[in-house]
Amino acid sequence: MEIAVPHSTTHHEPAHWRKKHYASLYVRFILLTLICSVLPLLLVGWGIYVYYSEFASERMVEYFQSQVQHHERIIELFFKERVSDLQLIAYSQSLEQLKEQKNLQRIFDIMNRDGSFFEDVGVQNDQGKHLAYVGPFDLIDKDYSQTFWFKEVMARDVCISDMFLGYRKVPHVIVAVTNSEAGQKWILRATIYTDSFRSLLEDVKMGETGEVYLVNTHGILQTTPRFGGKILDKIDLPMGAFTDRSGIRILDATTNDDGRTVPRQIVAYTWLNDPKWMLVVKQDYSEVFQQVNRANQAMLIFLHISIIAILIVSIITTKHMIQVVKDRDEEADELNRQLVQTSKLASLGELAAGVAHEINNPLAIILTGNQVVRDLADEQTDLEAEFRSQLYECLAQADGQVLRCNMITHNLLRFARRSKSIIEQVNLNNCVGEVIELMEKRAKSSGVTFHRNFDEKLPQVRTDASQLQQVFVNLFANAIDAHEGKPYGAIHVTTRADGRKGGVEIAISDTGSGIPGHVLERMFDPFFTTKPVGKGTGLGLSISYNIIKNLGGEIRVQSSVGEGTEFIIFLPFTPPETLAGSSYERGV
Amino acid sequence: MRATRVLLVDDEVAFTKNLSLLLSKRGHEVTAVNDGLAAMRVIEEKDVDVVLLDLKMPGIDGIETLKRIKKRNPRIEVIILTGHGSVDTAIEGVGSGAFDYAMKPFDLNELTERISKAFQRKLLREKQEGLV
Numbered sequence: 001m002e003i004a005v006p007h008s009t010t011h012h013e014p015a016h017w018r019k020k021h022y023a024s025l026y027v028r029f030i031l032l033t034l035i036c037s038v039l040p041l042l043l044v045g046w047g048i049y050v051y052y053s054e055f056a057s058e059r060m061v062e063y064f065q066s067q068v069q070h071h072e073r074i075i076e077l078f079f080k081e082r083v084s085d086l087q088l089i090a091y092s093q094s095l096e097q098l099k100e101q102k103n104l105q106r107i108f109d110i111m112n113r114d115g116s117f118f119e120d121v122g123v124q125n126d127q128g129k130h131l132a133y134v135g136p137f138d139l140i141d142k143d144y145s146q147t148f149w150f151k152e153v154m155a156r157d158v159c160i161s162d163m164f165l166g167y168r169k170v171p172h173v174i175v176a177v178t179n180s181e182a183g184q185k186w187i188l189r190a191t192i193y194t195d196s197f198r199s200l201l202e203d204v205k206m207g208e209t210g211e212v213y214l215v216n217t218h219g220i221l222q223t224t225p226r227f228g229g230k231i232l233d234k235i236d237l238p239m240g241a242f243t244d245r246s247g248i249r250i251l252d253a254t255t256n257d258d259g260r261t262v263p264r265q266i267v268a269y270t271w272l273n274d275p276k277w278m279l280v281v282k283q284d285y286s287e288v289f290q291q292v293n294r295a296n297q298a299m300l301i302f303l304h305i306s307i308i309a310i311l312i313v314s315i316i317t318t319k320h321m322i323q324v325v326k327d328r329d330e331e332a333d334e335l336n337r338q339l340v341q342t343s344k345l346a347s348l349g350e351l352a353a354g355v356a357h358e359i360n361n362p363l364a365i366i367l368t369g370n371q372v373v374r375d376l377a378d379e380q381t382d383l384e385a386e387f388r389s390q391l392y393e394c395l396a397q398a399d400g401q402v403l404r405c406n407m408i409t410h411n412l413l414r415f416a417r418r419s420k421s422i423i424e425q426v427n428l429n430n431c432v433g434e435v436i437e438l439m440e441k442r443a444k445s446s447g448v449t450f451h452r453n454f455d456e457k458l459p460q461v462r463t464d465a466s467q468l469q470q471v472f473v474n475l476f477a478n479a480i481d482a483h484e485g486k487p488y489g490a491i492h493v494t495t496r497a498d499g500r501k502g503g504v505e506i507a508i509s510d511t512g513s514g515i516p517g518h519v520l521e522r523m524f525d526p527f528f529t530t531k532p533v534g535k536g537t538g539l540g541l542s543i544s545y546n547i548i549k550n551l552g553g554e555i556r557v558q559s560s561v562g563e564g565t566e567f568i569i570f571l572p573f574t575p576p577e578t579l580a581g582s583s584y585e586r587g588v
Numbered sequence: 589m590r591a592t593r594v595l596l597v598d599d600e601v602a603f604t605k606n607l608s609l610l611l612s613k614r615g616h617e618v619t620a621v622n623d624g625l626a627a628m629r630v631i632e633e634k635d636v637d638v639v640l641l642d643l644k645m646p647g648i649d650g651i652e653t654l655k656r657i658k659k660r661n662p663r664i665e666v667i668i669l670t671g672h673g674s675v676d677t678a679i680e681g682v683g684s685g686a687f688d689y690a691m692k693p694f695d696l697n698e699l700t701e702r703i704s705k706a707f708q709r710k711l712l713r714e715k716q717e718g719l720v
Contacts, residue, residue, distance in 0.1 A: 360672075
C-alpha cells in the first residue's frame with residue numbers, strides 16, 4: 001500500500017525579510033505621522049508668523065505716525081504761541097511805549113512769566129536798527145538790515161527764522177512780527193530761548209535708539225539729534241521735497257564716511273508749515289521690531305518643541321504599534337504551526353484508520369486459517385503426540401500474535417479517532433438511542449430488553465458523539481453479558497439534565513449478576529478482565545473511563561451482587577477548553 | 589433442528605474459503621461468494637437463513653447489498669462483518685436492517701453464537717407469522 005505522508009507546507013518568511021518589512025513599516029509610519037502632524041503645524045506657524053508680523057508692522061507704523069503727529073503739534077503750537085505773544089504785544093503797545101527801555105523790560109518779564117521762553121526782545125525800525133533791546137547780549141548797535149529774517153519779516157510781516165548763529169554766535173531762532181505807525185513799519189523781534197525749545201525734542205527718549213530732530217529745507221539740523229550730528233550740521237537725509245508733506249521710510253543699513261555702521265532704520269517724517277522744518281522720528285529697525293521678533297522667537301521655540309514632542313510621541317507610538325504587529329505575526333505563526341501540527345495529526349489519524357482496516361482483514365484470514373488447521377489436526381488421529389502438541393502450540397502462538405496485532409490496530413484507531421475528535425452539538429437521546437438499536441436485537445435473543453427513560457427536553461451537549469457511542473457499546477455489551485445464565489433481563493437507559501452541575505446524566509442499569517466489591521475496585525484498570533482468556537481484551541472499561549474523562553465528564557458505578565449494576569455517566573454542557581481547543585470543531 | 593443455511597459474502601477469497609470450511613464443520617450449510625451481485629443471485633436461487641456480509645466490497649458495497657437482501661426477503665437475518673474498528677458503520681448497517689455485527693478479526697465462538705441467535709430469531713418470526 002502506498003502511503004503518502006503530507007509534507008509540511010508552511011512557508012515561514014525568512015527572519016531578515018521580516019526585519020526589513022518591520023523597518024520599512026517603521027519608517028512609513030513615522031513619515032506619515034510627521035506629514036500628518038508637522039506639516040499642519042508648520043502651516044499654522046507660518047500663518048501666525050506672517051499675520052503677526054504684518055499686524056505688528058502696521059502697529060509700528062501707526063505708532064511712528066502718531067509720534068510724528070504728536071511732536072508736530074507740539075512744535076507748531078509752540079511757535080504759534082510765541083508768534084501770538086509777540087503779535088499781542090506789537091498790537092497792544094505803541095512804538096513809543098515799546099521804545100521805552102523800562103517798559104520793554106516789564107513786558108519782557110511778563111512774556112517770560114509762564115516759563116523762560118524768550119531770551120531777549122528788541123524793537124527795530126524798518127532800517128534794521130535797534131530802537132530798544134532787552135537781553136543778555138550787547139546788540140543794541142547791530143545792523144540787521146541785511147539778515148535773511150529781516151528781509152522776510154519786512155515782506156511777510158511774520159517770520160520764524162531757521163536756527164542760525166547770528167551776531168551772538170550761539171544757535172538761536174528768531175521770531176519777528178511787524179506793525180506800522182504813521183506809515184512807518186517797525187518790528188518786534190524776540191529770540192526763542194533755544195534750550196526750552198530744543199529740550200522739547202532732544203530730551204525725547206524713544207527706547208535705546210530712537211531720536212527726534214528737526215531739519216530745515218537745506219538739510220541743516222535745527223536740533224541736536226540724540227545720535228550723530230550737532231545742531232546746525234548739515235546732514236544728508238534722503239527725504240523728499242517740502243511738498244511731500246509726510247511719510248515713513250525704512251533706511252537700509254549703510255556704512256558712514258567715518259566707518260561707523262548704521263543699522264537698518266525706520267524713519268517717519270513730516271514737514272511743518274511754519275517754520276518750514278522737517279520733523280524726523282528715527283529708530284533702529286531691530287529695536288522697533290524687537291518685541292515682534294521676541295514673539296516670533298518664542299513661537300519658533302514653541303514650534304520646535306512641538307515638532308520634537310510629536311517626533312518623540314510618533315516614535316514611541318510607532319514602536320508600540322510595530323511591537324503589536326510583531327506580536328500578532330508571532331501569534332499567527334504559532335497558530336500556523338499548531339494548525340500544521342493538528343493537520344499532520346489528522347492525516348496521521350486517517351492514515352492509521354486506513355492501515356488498521358487493511359490489517360484487520362488479513363488478521364481475520366490468519367485467525368480463521370489457524371482454526372482450519374486446528375480443525376484438521378483434531379480430525380487426524382494418527383498424528384504423533386509431539387507433533388500435535390507442537391502444532392497446537394504454534395497455532396496458539398499465531399492466534400496470540402494476531403490478537404496482539406489486533407490490539408495495535410485498536411490503539412491506532414483510538415489514536416485516529418482522538419486526533420479527529422469532533423466536538424459538536426449532540427442530542428444524547430439520539431446518540432445513545434442509535435447504540436441501543438445496534439445492540440437491541442442481539443440483546444433480545446439473549447432475553448434482554450432495553451428500556452428507554454429519555455428526558456424529551458434534554459438539552460444538547462457539546463461533545464464527541466462518536467467516542468461516546470464507543471463507550472455505550474462497551475457498557476451495553478457488558479450489561480448483556482451480565483445476564484448470562486439468566487433467561488431474561490432488562491437494561492434501563494435513563495437520560496436527565498443536571499442543571500446544578502451544568503451537564504447531563506446518562507444512567508445505564510441492568511438486572512444482571514452484579515459485580516463483586518473486589519472487582520468494582522479494579523474494573524476501570526486497563527487489562528483487568530473477568531472474562532475467560534480469548535474473550536474480551538480487558539480494555540473496554542478503561543477506554544470508556546478515559547474517553548469520558550477527556551470529555552470533561554465522570555463515570556460512576558454502583559452494584560450489588562445478584563441484583564444488577566448501574567453505571568452513571570455525567571457530561572458537561574461544554575467540554576474543557578484543552579479538548580475544544582486542540583480538536584476540530586465542525587461547523588465552527 | 590435443521591442446519592443453518594449461511595451465505596458468506598466477502599471479497600477476500602482466502603477468508604471466505606477458511607470461514608466456510610470452519611462453519612461447515614460446525615454444522616452449517618455454507619455458500620460463499622465474493623461480491624454483492626453474486627450474493628443476490630444466491631438469494632434468488634436458494635433459501636438462506638443468515639447472511640454474513642462484509643461492508644467494504646468492490647461493485648455494490650455491503651450496505652447496498654444489505655438493503656437489496658432485506659427488500660427481496662426481509663426474513664433473512666444479516667450479520668455485518670466489518671474491518672473498521674469503529675461502530676459507526678455497524679450502526680449504519682443495523683439501521684438498514686442488519687441483525688447484528690462482528691468486528692474482524694473475531695472470535696469464532698462468538699460469531700457462531702451470533703449466527704445461532706440470528707437463526708433462532710428467524711425461526712421465531714417464521715413461527716409467529718405462520719401462526720398469524
